[in-house]
Amino acid sequence: MGETQERERVLSHFSRRYLDCNPKVMPSEDAVHTLTCALMLLNTDLHGQNIGKRMSCTQFIGNLEGLNDGQDFSKDLLKALYNSIKNQKLQWTLDEEELRKSFSELGDSLCESNTSRSMKRVGSSGKPLSDETEPSGTLLYKNGFLVRKVHADSDGKRTPRGKRGWKTFYAILKGLILYLQKGEYRPDKQLSDEDLKNAVSIHHSLAMKASDYSKRPNVFYLRTADWRVYLFQAPNAEQMQSWITRINTVAAMFSAPPFPAAIGSQKKFSRPLLPGTTSKLTEEEQVRSHETRFRAISTELAELRSFPPDRKVKGRELEEYRQRDEYLDFEKTRYGTYVMLLRAKIRSGEDDLSVFESQLLEDNGLQRAHSSPTLQDSSQASLASSTRDGGNSSKASGCSGTKPRQEGQRHSYRQAVKK
Incomplete structure (x- = not known):
């Protein structure tokens, strides 16, 4: 499709x-x-x-x-x-030239409607880009070299072995699109067919440090809205943390509120469709929207775990429970990370993401910034821990009032996809 x-x-x-x-x-x-x-x-x-x-x-x-x-x-x-x-099955068809034009316009238009937020454009050097470098309204949040591995396709299905190889790209985070180009970025360079094929939308996504991935250093993974999983290797630990922070911050700022949950008697679990459009909310409205979702999901997860299936239950019912638990657990981590980052950004008063990022990583900076009077106190430590290591802490996914999981890092690399 x-x-x-x-x-x-x-x-x-x-x-x-x-x-x-x-x-x-x-x-x-x-x-x-x-x-x-x-x-x-x-x-x-x-x-x-x-x-x-x-x-x-x-x-x-x-x-x-x-x-x-x-x-x-x-x-x-x-x-x-x-x-x-x-x-008759619906078929998705789109002319390649139209696809190229659409992606090119999308990277620009996703941010044009948000220029009122006065975000400065920043490059991998951490310095704002001049207006002469990029057209007005086009926001470039980060760029630099990354090595990518496609680990899971949509719905978390494991990518076939022959398609999992590591490839080096010059990555450009422009609006809600992460472009992956073979050559170094130039503003006047037209997107190629390969660039369009490799582009990744980061709306409602979450980047996390792949702490238990030992084959390569400085690796983080990105799970997208449709549960694709990508592994990215950064040049060093500092750049890895920077990419995690930038991706999650931009996703938190611009991911539009989800559609209302479907109403009906259908028991089969299916993840809701998340909108790919840019949020029209103000920054304060956006963080309150994320907080509302965080509370709702926390409550739903606690209720689900209060009534686990009987040990004798097997097959589809057990799989339904596992899928729902995994989804809610991950969404709680994601929204918790979004809330922490946006609250910290609002408190810092910084529009320059490089400055905000530096403040966020200062000693005790997270502890001062993550507190939010609108979130329950029991969730605060988990929110801070979630962002300190890219959302990788099992505490970030635990429910207040429920027994902590004993499986270690709940959203680690090995938990990212279905086995």
């Missing part, structure tokens, strides 16, 4: 255009977008390589209850759409 970021961009354009052409069919652009995303998920459920029972028409209708701007979609319409997709 294409990369998540490009798919989301196409869906947003489609929703606006569809409403323009059919103003009386749907009440709003959000309603069109919600239904379109639901159809994408339905297509994946019916025709993807999923384990378990396929979604029924009744479940599909139930999942969309109340999501048509507070009303229900027409059942006849939903039945017709369900049968149409069931009988």
